[in-house]
Amino acid sequence: VSGSGDKTVRVWDVLTGLLLHCCKGHSTGVSSVGYSPDGGRIVSGSRDKALRLWDANSWETLHVFKGHSDWITSVAFSPDGQRIVSSSQD
Numbered sequence: 001v002s003g004s005g006d007k008t009v010r011v012w013d014v015l016t017g018l019l020l021h022c023c024k025g026h027s028t029g030v031s032s033v034g035y036s037p038d039g040g041r042i043v044s045g046s047r048d049k050a051l052r053l054w055d056a057n058s059w060e061t062l063h064v065f066k067g068h069s070d071w072i073t074s075v076a077f078s079p080d081g082q083r084i085v086s087s088s089q090d
Helices: none
Strands: 008-012 021-024 030-035 041-046 050-055 061-066 072-077 085-087
Touching: 008 030, 008 041, 041 072, 041 085, 050 072, 050 085
Parallel strands: 030 072
Antiparallel strands: 008 021, 030 041, 041 050, 050 061, 072 085
């Protein structure tokens, strides 16, 4: 999974290198992405100061988290997948 300056989250096939899906929803470039330990969800952080939680099967946004006052620099799931942590310039 990769984040892009074009505001998208892209999911790639590791074996073929082909693009599987392009998730759209952020209003500015995506600075960090991560997969949940079970592979069922993706989290993304952006310069739009929001975290997005995506379903890794339907590609739909499950939730948008807002709370940072500056752009998000890093995101990650906890080892059990029950929590998301993020860092920001705020």
